[in-house]
Amino acid sequence: MNLRSIIALAFSSLMSRKGSAILTILAVAVSVMLFLSVDKLRTAARTSFENTISGTHLIVGARTSPESLVLFSVFHIGNPSANMTWESFEWLQGREDVDWAVPISLGDSHKGHRVVGTTTDFFARYKYRNETPLTFSEGEAFADLFDVVIGARVAEEQGYKLGDGIILTHGLGDVSFSGHDNLPFRIVGILEPTGTPVDQSVFVSLEAISAIHVGWESGAKSPIANMMTPDRVRGMDLETHSISAALVGLTDNKRLFLAKRSIDTYPQEALLAAIPSQAIASIWKLIGVAERALLAVSGFVILVGLVSILTAIMTSLRERRREMAVLRATGAGPHHVMFLLISESALLAALGSLFGIVLTAIGLYVLAPILETRFGLALSDFGPGVFDLQVFLAVTIIAAILGIVPGWQALRNSLADGLSIKL
Template sequence: MNRLFFLTLAAKSLLNRRLTAALTVLSIALAVTLFLGVEKIRMGAKESFDNTISGTDLIVGARSGSLNLLLYSVFRLGDPTNNVTWESYRAFAERPDVAWTVPLSLGDSHKGYRVIGTAPAYFEHYKYGRRQDLTFAEGQPFEKLFETVLGAEVAAKLGYRIGDEITLSHGIGSTSFANHEDKPFRVVGILAPTGTPVDKSVHVSLEAIEAIHLGWQSGARTPLAKMFTKERVEAMKLQPDQITAFLVGLTSRAAALRYQRDVMTYRREPLQAVIPGVALAQLWQVVGVAETALTAIAAFVVFTGLLGMLTAILTSLNERRREMAILRSAGARPWMVFALLMSEAALLAFCGALLGIAAVYLGFAAGAPFIEAQLGIFVGGLYPGLYDLLVLGAVTGAALVLGAVPAFRAYRNSLADGLTIRL
């Protein structure tokens, strides 16, 4: 008897117990769906983290720790401990080994979204993913003092269009009582979605950040603020006194360590420079514990589903003793009965795992736009790959191992025991 015979016989046997078999397949399918779903989200989140910024050699800011600098300058999380003076920025930006720099100024917000003061070079040199450029869904970069460019999520969630006016708030809270309502900004551009914190940012010029804070002191408007009307500041030549951080692109990647050393040993003020890739790796190590825990829980759920399959087969053994005896009386050897039970376990697990894999890919194909829009996680690879085949093989193999328990019990049942069942 070949393997196909046992699989055919196992399939017919399962069809006779179709309800129990269907529930077992469904439980395994749900377990595999959860496991693969968690794995896909984990890999997508890691890739989204890694792809948040690319093509930038160094990030420079006040000395506070590499993770903190990365979080507030790239992910718009947390607050800087200090700022970088404009003189220090110019000193490092004008070095011969620097190809470009992008200054960043943080501290204001708009309805809970961070405001980023920057330069036009931001739209030219900031890259994400695999060195993808920022593109405009509508409009263009800001050119005038009170113009702004919105991230995709800001525009979509708040319903802004080109030409709308917005008011910035002092501080980064979702609710602020210190607003710059006397100097509204006009929306001139909306960026295409990137799946990064850029989507949640409001971009204005560095000069605009200076303009809205003229006459302010310690986060509050002073009586002098009335003197700095919108028309008056538009005629002024503004230059920032300090910025939060700046991104650096070097003429040669080999110069990164030398540049970093010079920043760290700078005597005029305490600064630090971090390599984005290194800082991102450190950040992922911090959240790695949660990642491992999620994977372990998902794997345990798969194991629980297989235990349910084992329980179903073991429970049905007593009812199937006469069936086994008839097979023996028809000439089946004990090892054939063993193989039949093993084939049933493998078939149940294979069908469940296959159904679970299909459910994962169908679910992500339908829900990928929502996941990208709401979580900023790009779910790539919407086609089964080697990893899915490994999961399919692992689940089927584990089912074979567990199926050996009921198979061995059936193997030990004698022909006489099967024909003399006591009710």
Template sequence: MYLLRLALQSLNNRRITALLTVLVIALSVTLLLSVERVRSEARASFASTISGTDLIVGARSGSVQLLLYSVFRIGNATNNIRWDSYNNISTLPQVKWAIPISLGDSHRGFRVMGTDQSYFTHFRFGRDKPLSFAQGKPFADLYDAVIGADIARELGYQVGTELVLAHGAGAVSFVEHADKPFRVSGILAKTGTPVDRTIHVSLQGIEALHVDWQQGMPARGAGHVSAEQARELDLTPTAITAMLLGLNRRIDTFAVQRQVNQFSGEPLLAIMPGVALQELWSLLSVAEKALLLVSACVVLTGLVGMLSAILGSLNERRREMAILRSVGAKPWHIFSLLVLEAMALAAAGILLGLGLLYIGLGLARPILEQEYGLFMPFAWPSPAELKLLATILLASLLLACIPAWRAYRLALVDGLSIKT
């Protein structure tokens, strides 16, 4: 115990250097824990982009590609699903509900998705959270549109705003459906998922946009169908892009997946969202690990700074060590003293780093939740974070052995006769 008091008094005599060392370690610890917490929450948020959906069905391709265009609105399908195939699969006895999805159009770079009312009833995200409306209501008219929270914020749209959809998924389109404008009927609450950047319309609305199109271009003259004329037509879809399935029993997932993959009507693929999300995350984990590695290097830099400070002070402290030896201190006392100093600096840096982390969370949490959908709770350090902190303490202990061993080797005569 007396060695610890002696170590703290020694640090107090060099308080400026000690405080700077603690600050460097604290900042590096804060960065490391921030990256780890954002990384874990980003993974949880990524995995909960879609919840409660047992299977996603689309044209036969790759599982990641199907997940990307059906859930994340990235890329395009290799083929569509015939409407009769959708009806056959959605009426299977194991299927509780089915959500059709039709993609292909956009508005100022935001994807347009055709669906039906079951989407607002059954779609879940996060930890089984349902969709809710910040304003307005689901689409009821043929030309109603429900927009995500990010679209409303970035474009300044409100309920009743008129918007014109464009053909294709690019940010810029030279072919617009200007003859059939839509009206915003509702704005969804923030979800932190691709839903926030999606415009939702009815499947019949998607059909109405393309009812007079031929070979990828709108008809002219007598072949043109106006917005009001389209209301009188049969707008039953002929094809959709994908479908989300919820089953009566989770145990039936593999059986239904096999049925879909062996469907005789056309080549289809059924994937489990959780498995596909893990596969996709594994592809993105390289950047995640690289970021964590950079943070670890910053922490190591802070510990090396501590090592340099202690090593740099050894020459100045030779006489101090010699006096301690002259009053009966053993060599292992000198060794332990320097180790305790280093551990005290590291422990103080970790505690200060934790304090800075929680202060930063308090300031940044509303922004992260609002802008990126990341919920950062005020929780005790997780087991993974505790392992990182224990690793920092262990690293500081190992690094402290270098100056401690050097001090251990100092002889009494060498300390009392310092050469200038």
């Protein structure tokens, strides 16, 4: 009895028990699909996270940690511990090695969405995912003092359209009783979805940030603030005195570290220049524990699937004692019986793994547009790859090793029974 005939016999034996074999294959397929899906989504999440901002060489703000600076300026999480003066921004903007600089001012919100004060250069300079620029699905950048541009998710969640009026509020809560009700804004632009914090943001001019804070100098609303009207504010000096941070593009990327050192040692103000890619990688190390834990859990699910193979074969041994006796009577040796059970285990795992890989590819192909639009997860490679092949081989080999257990039990049964089957 050669290897080919044993494998053919193993396949025929499985086909004679189609019900349990199909259920076992499905169990392995689902576990493999879960493991591969988690791995591909984990990779996509990390790539998308790292590509939240692209083409910006430095982010400059008041001295703090690089991670904190990137979190509040790019991801809009938290607030700066201190602001950067406008004089320092002008110095930064005038440096020979600086090609462009875009100011950012944070502090207010609208129904839980961060309000970002900036200039129209932001819409031209901010890039994400392989230097993809921002584009407008409707309207254009703000031009008037009380114009506002909103991200795609803001428009979707709040049901906004061009021309709608909105009220900005002081602070970051979803519900605030400190609103700038007397100074309404008008939506003039809606951005295309990006899968970045831009989608959840509301953009106004720096002058607008100054306008809504007239009478708020103490941090609380004063009677002067209640007296402000749009026409009255327009006639005031709305000079910007400080900003939260600045996005910077250099004339030459080779001067990155020299520029960073020069900014970090600026004598007039304690500034910090953070390299976005480095800070984001550091942040991912902190939050990446969860995705590694999820991958480990899905790995244990594969083990459960493999145990189901072992259970299915072990429970069938008692019913198959006559089959084993017949095999021994027709010339099959002990090692043939052992290899038969190992082959069955490996076949179940191989078929289940293959089915799981196919299901993963189909599922991610269907969900790819939704994941990119809703969550910013760009699945560039959802088809079978090297890692899928490694998982296929690993699951098959482990199953073959586990098949030694029922193989050994079948061998013992056949040796004890001889040609007389004990029922």
